[in-house]
Amino acid sequence: MSEQRSKQTVVALVENKPGVLNRVASMFRRRNFNMDSLTVGRTHQPHVSRMTIVIDGAEGMGNRIKANLHKLVNVIDVALVSDQPNISRDLALIKVRTNDVDSRNAVTAICEHYPARIVDIGTQVAIIEIAAQEDIVEALINELEPIGIVEMVRTGVVAMMRGTRILHAQYEPVKPAGQNGNGNGTYQVYGV
Amino acid sequence: MAVLTGSEIILECLLREGVDVMFGYPGGAILPTYDAMTKYEDRIHHVLVRHEQGAAHMADGYARATGKVGVAIATSGPGATNLVTGIATAMMDSSPIVCITGQVPRGAIGSDAFQETDVTGVTLPVTKHNYLVMNIEELAYTIREAFHIARTGRPGPVLIDIPKDIQQGTTEFIYPEGEIRLPGYRPPQEANGDDIAAALELINHAKKPVILAGHGIIMGGAAQELRELAERSGTPVSLTLLGKGAMPEDHPLCLRMMGMHGEAASNKAIQEADLLIALGMRFDDRVTGNLKTYAPHAKKIHIDIDPSEINKNVRVEVGIAGDVRTVLAQLLPGVKSQQHPEWLSHIRDWQEDSDERDILRHDTGGKLLSAQVINDLWKYTNGDAITVTDVGQHQMVEAQYYPHKRPHTLLTSGGLGTMGFGFPAAIGAKFGKPDEEVWAIVGDGGFQMTLCELATAVQENINVNIAVINNAYLGMVRQWQEFFYEERYHATPMISPDFVKLAEAYGVPAMRVTHRDQMQESVEFARSINGPTLIEYKVEKEEVVYPMVPAGADLDAMIRRPKLGEK
Numbered sequence: 001m002s003e004q005r006s007k008q009t010v011v012a013l014v015e016n017k018p019g020v021l022n023r024v025a026s027m028f029r030r031r032n033f034n035m036d037s038l039t040v041g042r043t044h045q046p047h048v049s050r051m052t053i054v055i056d057g058a059e060g061m062g063n064r065i066k067a068n069l070h071k072l073v074n075v076i077d078v079a080l081v082s083d084q085p086n087i088s089r090d091l092a093l094i095k096v097r098t099n100d101v102d103s104r105n106a107v108t109a110i111c112e113h114y115p116a117r118i119v120d121i122g123t124q125v126a127i128i129e130i131a132a133q134e135d136i137v138e139a140l141i142n143e144l145e146p147i148g149i150v151e152m153v154r155t156g157v158v159a160m161m162r163g164t165r166i167l168h169a170q171y172e173p174v175k176p177a178g179q180n181g182n183g184n185g186t187y188q189v190y191g192v
Numbered sequence: 193m194a195v196l197t198g199s200e201i202i203l204e205c206l207l208r209e210g211v212d213v214m215f216g217y218p219g220g221a222i223l224p225t226y227d228a229m230t231k232y233e234d235r236i237h238h239v240l241v242r243h244e245q246g247a248a249h250m251a252d253g254y255a256r257a258t259g260k261v262g263v264a265i266a267t268s269g270p271g272a273t274n275l276v277t278g279i280a281t282a283m284m285d286s287s288p289i290v291c292i293t294g295q296v297p298r299g300a301i302g303s304d305a306f307q308e309t310d311v312t313g314v315t316l317p318v319t320k321h322n323y324l325v326m327n328i329e330e331l332a333y334t335i336r337e338a339f340h341i342a343r344t345g346r347p348g349p350v351l352i353d354i355p356k357d358i359q360q361g362t363t364e365f366i367y368p369e370g371e372i373r374l375p376g377y378r379p380p381q382e383a384n385g386d387d388i389a390a391a392l393e394l395i396n397h398a399k400k401p402v403i404l405a406g407h408g409i410i411m412g413g414a415a416q417e418l419r420e421l422a423e424r425s426g427t428p429v430s431l432t433l434l435g436k437g438a439m440p441e442d443h444p445l446c447l448r449m450m451g452m453h454g455e456a457a458s459n460k461a462i463q464e465a466d467l468l469i470a471l472g473m474r475f476d477d478r479v480t481g482n483l484k485t486y487a488p489h490a491k492k493i494h495i496d497i498d499p500s501e502i503n504k505n506v507r508v509e510v511g512i513a514g515d516v517r518t519v520l521a522q523l524l525p526g527v528k529s530q531q532h533p534e535w536l537s538h539i540r541d542w543q544e545d546s547d548e549r550d551i552l553r554h555d556t557g558g559k560l561l562s563a564q565v566i567n568d569l570w571k572y573t574n575g576d577a578i579t580v581t582d583v584g585q586h587q588m589v590e591a592q593y594y595p596h597k598r599p600h601t602l603l604t605s606g607g608l609g610t611m612g613f614g615f616p617a618a619i620g621a622k623f624g625k626p627d628e629e630v631w632a633i634v635g636d637g638g639f640q641m642t643l644c645e646l647a648t649a650v651q652e653n654i655n656v657n658i659a660v661i662n663n664a665y666l667g668m669v670r671q672w673q674e675f676f677y678e679e680r681y682h683a684t685p686m687i688s689p690d691f692v693k694l695a696e697a698y699g700v701p702a703m704r705v706t707h708r709d710q711m712q713e714s715v716e717f718a719r720s721i722n723g724p725t726l727i728e729y730k731v732e733k734e735e736v737v738y739p740m741v742p743a744g745a746d747l748d749a750m751i752r753r754p755k756l757g758e759k
Contacts, residue, residue: 014376015375015376019312019324022313022316023316026316026317030317060503063503064500064503064504067499067500067502068500070376070499070500071498071499071500072376073320073321073341073374073376073377074376075376076375076376077376169375170375
């Protein structure tokens, strides 16, 4: 594949049900789509979860992924956020070796140039927190590297379109009780 | 308001979906539902299969023959895993089936209980959707949803895994009437005006157009609209394997099958076309050949109900995700009436060249060839039977030598290419269309994968005629070995049982055909018996299906049969 590759961000609203993450992950694996990062979290609607998926793929890949996500019954809505003006954030906690004065000073100085702060510091290590666009996080990591990163965790990117473009789930979940039954079902087991 | 068991709820829901037959095999975890069936046997007939794969194929055959949802039922663990090949077959060919499987009781899930398998996990990639019902209150709603998902949009298989204690539990049964609310399931319907205008612009200005018609035409009930489009715009129609029947193959505009073993004229027309109008098809590798050189001069319009198919394999100028019948109805009023006589006469020349190469015109020295068998079957069944094929050479020969007139009359495993599909699917088709003549056309290899269903056919006294095209080889694999592996025929010569004796052991009347002059007699024999029959056609061993586009080659780089007198 000699096509141009680029990072593309897809956001999906999904039903908050067991197994939905598995369905999404399984589709990516089955279609041989390469996932850069995936985050899942709650939204202001209790029955809706939101996934942000970053992929590194050829042009058009984002739209193919969007169409395939739409095919999943539990996926309520999908947007290719990277096609729109958007805000994206990746949160990282970076533990750096700070066992001498030089390294402590260096870390403090570097952090001043980033939307980062030192959230824990001791005689051996410090933890730096940054929540920023992915490329800024990468830049900070590059600067901290020579000082000595000993541990790191990143959440993966979350993203939201700017302005009035809104991804919103227009639905209420089906309440089974009353739909079929009185909600007082009883169960019996006669062995496996 | 009645309090019912989960098992009774399952059957009540099936009744409301219009199910009158299901194909299955009992076992521990589905036994409560089998027990409840005794009260419903007068309304839902259960067909006991001999292997669950057969149940899935029968449900699939039923669905393909009728357009309705087929139902298969099996127990947990091995019962459910045996369904998987059949489910994957239905998935690849977008066939609407619902599979119900028993599961160990909820409390035992995850404990590696006897006959426990994570069936929703196993079938996730090969179903359109699946469910594990963990609350009896959700059971009726889930079944209704499952049928809805199976039959709407791009149809496909849906599996419902139901733990034994849910089947045994009880609750008040209130059937969930009204709208099905699936917030994330909105199959596209209509095209927008801009897309229609863009498509019309291309259609009305094309000089060398070709329509590519697929399974979607048949499942979407759009055969009439297809014909109108073709006739009004003067556009020839090339069919995919699963599109056979979308247009009568004797229609002057029909170019018959495209692809790897398609008609040479069909493939050449595609490669020379200036416009492809792809309707309800998905540009499978078996119809495109090398994508880099595919239809290089053509602009492309692609209409399919599945948005993820648009621009998947072939980049198109106009992609319309919508119901093909609805979209064609939108297009038709704007289609200019025109003819393309030069283009068609160009195609005619290719067709005449093919006619000269036709094996039926060659002197075959008294050998019985599969093409003769299939063509005679066509002749003596008036080209009007439902034929259900297996996979391999005989399948391609069927596609070439049994022209179909109407939709839902060729049932074949195209996408997955499942050997063993043909015979059980034919049984299912006959249940769906009891008044039609049904022929299973199978090879000696594939038939042996599911021939245990002979007992099912006898137990049900189902009137399916089985034509075993026996060349004592796995013929298609042998053909690949001949062309691409220097004739090293490894693991393809095949010893088979005496099929006539075997059939008789099952109680199936049978005969053997070794000469062409027995063809009519064999069809009459099959027709004279109200029940299953088997005819073994002993054909030439080392036949080759021509033309052939080698895998990955350019679509018009076909290996051809030499003309008469050529070598």
